[in-house]
Every structure is written in C-alpha cells, then in structure tokens.
Amino acid sequence: MSKTRSKHFSQLAKRLNLEGSDAWAVHDEALALKRKGEDVILLSIGDPDFRTPEPIVDNAVSHMRVGRTHYSPALGELNLRRAVADYETRVSPHKCEVEEVAIFPGVTAGIYAVMSCLLDPGDGVVMVDPMYVGYEPIMSALQANTQIVMATPKTGFVPTYEDIVDKVDSTTRVIFLNTPANPTGAIMPAALLTSLASFCQQNDIWLVCDEVYSMFTFDQPHISLRTAADKIDNLVVIDGLSKSHAMSGWRMGWTVAPPELTHHLGNFSAMSIFGCPQFIQDAAAFALNNDEYYVKEMCDRYQLRRDNVCGRLDDIPGLHYRKPQSGMFIMIDITSIESDDKVFAKKLLDAEKLSLLPGSAFGKATQGHLRFSLVQPMNVLMEGCDRLSRYVSSM
Ligand SMILES: Cc1ncc(COP(=O)(O)O)c(C=O)c1O
Known part of the structure; x- marks a missing residue:
C-alpha cells in the first residue's frame, strides 16, 4: 500500500502563499459574473484601459523584425539606460548617470530587487498604510x-514626518515611500521628502520611493524624491511605463540608485531575470525619448474623468471624497452610510452590478472607503456613477 506523502515546499513558498484579503472577494465575484455575460461595471481594476500608443507598438515590432530578439545585459540595454538617465536628469536637479540606472521587467520586479539587496531577515522597513x-x-x-x-484621511492620506521617524528603531534599514500614492492619489509635499532625506542621511537609512504614477499628476507637477533631496547617495527611485504609457503588459520599469547599489542590482538581475527583451527595451527608449505627447494626452483624459466623476459624486448625499491630485483612482468615504466597506461593496454589486474595491484591501487607513477606478471610458464611468447614485438613494 502506498502511503500518501505531502510534497515539500520551501518556507519562502509558504510565506508567499498568503490568503488573499477578503476585500478582494467582491472584485473576484464581479469578474466571475462578467465572464458569465452579466452586465457588470468593473471599476475595481487598476490596469489602464488605453491602448499602448501605436508608434511605440510599431517601434517594438520593427525592432523584433530586425532581430532584436536575443539576450540583453543584466542591467539593461545601454540605449534604454541612457534614455532613463536623460529622463531622470530632466525631472530633477541632480544629473543622473547611466551607472545609476538598472532596467527591470516592471516596477514590482525593481522593488523586489532593491529590497533584496538592502534587507536581511529581521531588518526593519518603514512603510505607509494605505499601500x-x-x-x-x-x-x-x-x-x-x-x-x-x-496615513489617515485627516492628513489627506499623507503621513507626517513625526509619525514616520517615530517608527524608526535600531533595526530600520529602509524607509519605503510611494508618491504619488496608490490608492489615494496623495502627493507627498517637497518639504516632507526633504526632511526625510536629511533624516535618512544622518541615520544611515536608505530612502526608497516608488514613483510609478510620476507622470500622472493633475494640479501640480510631480515632486520626485531626487528633486527634494540635497544628497542622493542613499536614495532609490523606482519608476516605469506600466501606467504612464499604458504599457502594463510590456513589463518595463527601472531603478535609479547609487552606482554601488546598481552594481548589486545587476548581480541580482543576472541570477533571476537575466535581462529584459531587447525589442521591448528599444521601444521603451523610444517612448521615453518621445513621450510628451502621449503621456500628456492620457493624463489630460484621466483628469477629465476625475473631474466629471467628482462632479457626479458631489450630487450623491452621504458620500465624501478627497479630490485625488494624481493617478487613476478616487477614494470615496462611505462611513456616513455604512461602516463596513466590504459590506457596502457586496451590496452594491448585488443590487446594481457595480464593482468598486473596498479600501480595506490597502490597509487600515482606507477602511470605510471604496476605490473608484478611472480606467474605463467616460460613458462607462458615468453609468457607474448612475448606479452608485441609484443604490445610495435606495437605502
Ligand atoms: C504603487 C504601485 N507600484 C507598483 C505597481 C506595479 O507596477 P508594475 O506593473 O510596473 O510592476 C502598481 C500597480 O498598480 C502600483 O500601483
């Protein structure tokens, strides 16, 4: 008789096998209903609905046709690293050198690589809720x-300097920020970034910032960590094209870090990713060198969507929101109607087939909120507002 033996998996595999938060249950249910052909409006997603601009697609195809389909250096193709360095030099007073740039398949991979090179087990990393x-x-x-x-609604979802440094202890190696932030669209003020940069300099702490929404700010320009800081030898900025160029599926991101860390990132990349596709890097360089038009057009359209949706939310009694300064989402405070965001989202889906994401998916600070995503055409967003309004007035 053969004994049933359970397979062995590493502790890492087990740690990654996290139970999905139940805040995502409504989104999963909405997806299933949509697949069955039901008339569901899915505003719980975060993937840009725009197509990647045609010239970028053409550029990738033409490079594929001429054989740019082989291995690439672990740190990335020189032409793309140079395009990123030029871009980062344009948006900050600190000149960015090619030796500071590493290319990764998306911002997520860049964050993992950076944190892997900075943190040992037990090392402290200060992070902001919501995240x-x-x-x-x-x-x-x-x-x-x-x-x-x-980072609570009281402070516009921006953490205070005191609250951040209060969390720092002898284990802290990294303070990890995200500005402009998902899901709130909050932008950290320059003064906060400057103070944190100088605190981190004095205390030998790395300051790392995910700036994937850097190109989508509405009412004020993006403030990069590199712009706010006087010294940059302990800073890392991570950015990419997933949102700005509607290229989420191309997997294109980068890190800007001191050369010594970038060298380690190259080693990390060589053993894990082994370089990104050449033709995608070529198209990414093209996008960055010619990006003003596409990015501005998409940003303007998100801004118009934000303004129109906010205008509609103003007319729905009991709902409150803070106009996001950037990004693709509006956080709606529903606490004067229902304290549990998951309950509200589920009832809304049942009654109106409208899927919004409970704020508790992002942490405690956004509990009691729903995330209304702007990544659908205007007519769909307006229909979403109609359904939300009908649901609230039926309560
Ligand atoms: C703040 C933030 N960082 C990173 C990512 C993922 O970026 P990428 O698709 O380039 O890995 C997202 C995607 O929603 C995001 O919101």
Missing part, C-alpha cells in the same frame, strides 16, 4: 520587519 497590495508579499518573502505608519 499598494504588491508590497506586503515582497517584505514577507524577505522576512523584513515591517514598521507601519498610518
């Missing part, structure tokens, strides 16, 4: 000691 859902698994994989700072 992008991809951060926690990375810290869990690395067994980092996460030190969570709350």
